[in-house]
Amino acid sequence: MIEELRQLGFRRTGGLVDLLTAMVRHHLPYTLAELAELPGLKERDQATIYRLIMKLKDVGKVRQLNLTGRVIHYQIVVPGHHHDYLICETCGGVSEVPVACTLGTVERQIMKRFGWKGLHHELEFYGVCPACAAS
Amino acid sequence: MIEELRQLGFRRTGGLVDLLTAMVRHHLPYTLAELAELPGLKERDQATIYRLIMKLKDVGKVRQLNLTGRVIHYQIVVPGHHHDYLICETCGGVSEVPVACTLGTVERQIMKRFGWKGLHHELEFYGVCPACAAS
DNA sequence: ATACATGCAAACATTTTGCTTTGGC
DNA sequence: GCCAAAGCAAAATGTTTGCATGTAT
Numbered sequence: 075m076i077e078e079l080r081q082l083g084f085r086r087t088g089g090l091v092d093l094l095t096a097m098v099r100h101h102l103p104y105t106l107a108e109l110a111e112l113p114g115l116k117e118r119d120q121a122t123i124y125r126l127i128m129k130l131k132d133v134g135k136v137r138q139l140n141l142t143g144r145v146i147h148y149q150i151v152v153p154g155h156h157h158d159y160l161i162c163e164t165c166g167g168v169s170e171v172p173v174a175c176t177l178g179t180v181e182r183q184i185m186k187r188f189g190w191k192g193l194h195h196e197l198e199f200y201g202v203c204p205a206c207a208a209s
Numbered sequence: 210m211i212e213e214l215r216q217l218g219f220r221r222t223g224g225l226v227d228l229l230t231a232m233v234r235h236h237l238p239y240t241l242a243e244l245a246e247l248p249g250l251k252e253r254d255q256a257t258i259y260r261l262i263m264k265l266k267d268v269g270k271v272r273q274l275n276l277t278g279r280v281i282h283y284q285i286v287v288p289g290h291h292h293d294y295l296i297c298e299t300c301g302g303v304s305e306v307p308v309a310c311t312l313g314t315v316e317r318q319i320m321k322r323f324g325w326k327g328l329h330h331e332l333e334f335y336g337v338c339p340a341c342a343a344s
Numbered sequence: 345a346t347a348c349a350t351g352c353a354a355a356c357a358t359t360t361t362g363c364t365t366t367g368g369c
Numbered sequence: 370g371c372c373a374a375a376g377c378a379a380a381a382t383g384t385t386t387g388c389a390t391g392t393a394t
Contacts, residue, residue, distance in 0.1 A: 085393050087349060106383080119351050124385075126349090140275035144359080145383070160325065172323070173315055180308055181334065188307070189339035190295065197332045198275075199316065204324035220368055222374060241359080254376050259359075261374090279384080280358070 082133050089118055093126050094150070101155070103139050103147035103168060141168060141198060158197040164206035171199060217268050224253055228261050229285070236290070238274050238282035238303065276303060276333060293332040299341035306334060 075094060076086055084090060092114040097104070104112070106127070110120050127148050130136035139147040141161055147168070149157065158171040181193045210229060211221055219225060227249040232239070239247070241262070245255050262283050265271040274282040276296055282303075284292065293306040316328045 083348095085348065087393070089350075121352080121385085122350050128385095138278060140278040143273060143275040143281040146278040160319070163327075171315075171319065173318060177332075180306075183308060184295070184306065184334060185336075189342065190334075191337040191342045193334050193336035195332065195334045197312075197330065199319060199325075199328050199330045201320075201328035202326040207324065207326045218373095220373065222368070224375070256360085256377080257375050263360095 097150040103149040162203035232285040238284040297338035
């Protein structure tokens with residue numbers, strides 16, 4: 075993957091390697107602050123991580139998720155994988171929806187009928203998780 | 210509608226009336242800054258609008274949308290209406306998806322099978338709008 | 345050698361809160 | 370008169386940028 079990025083003008087720096095390693099491990103959404111706490115990134119400046127994330131976003135390797143309004147989440151893009159999210163409005167927890175997503179057809183429909191390009195989507199379900207509902 | 214809110218402990222203040230009037234007019238998503246520019250709200254303090262929005266959110270009359278990651282949008286809830294959004298990554302424009310949404314069944318499925326309560330969802334399609342694609 | 349990446353610090357944009365005054369009930 | 374809402378100003382939070390230094394190519 076690093077090789078692929080080098081084709082795109084990236085340098086093989088310690089920061090890039092550490093960041094990709096951390097993000098690929100579970101390919102979950104992370105905030106900038108969470109990334110800076112991950113093993114291998116603890117010593118790195120958040121500004122550095124931020125700039126790497128922006129570059130990876132530009133080439134489509136990272137996707138930005140607006141899950142909460144207060145912090146931005148970032149997730150590594152794994153080809154063939156799609157994610158939808160379940161967010162608890164009480165505890166703020168984020169998990170993935172254990173149900174297949176069927177919006178690909180809608181996406182293609184919009185591109186074809188209305189002339190949009192490069193569509194992708196973000197789907198979040200908000201509510202109260204079982205644990206919070208119990209208490 | 211004001212009457213309904215009074216049952217919930219709201220006072221019939223000028224701010225509340227002006228805010229509801231502005232938000233109901235087109236029932237579109239607005240940022241706090243945009244709300245403060247709307248007719249009838251120009252003279253009101255943003256903190257006042259903010260606190261009203263929070264109270265309305267608490268009772269389910271307003272929904273928060275995390276469309277961009279940098280600013281939060283708020284939209285009045287109109288029973289029976291549901292909205293999905295098309296967001297241009299180039300110009301930042303927000304429009305509504307002119308296609309019916311079929312996620313209600315998924316929602317019920319998640320509540321039933323996994324024990325979540327009070328689910329609703331937010332769906333955004335991101336891409337490049339026809340106008341930006343042309344230039 | 346050169347250009348890009350990094351670290352540190354500061355600038356920015358928004359959201360959120362404290363406190364005093366005003367106004368609804 | 371009492372308690373909540375409004376207005377003003379400041380604090381808090383998270384994102385983004387400037388600049389000097391280090392490093393990959």
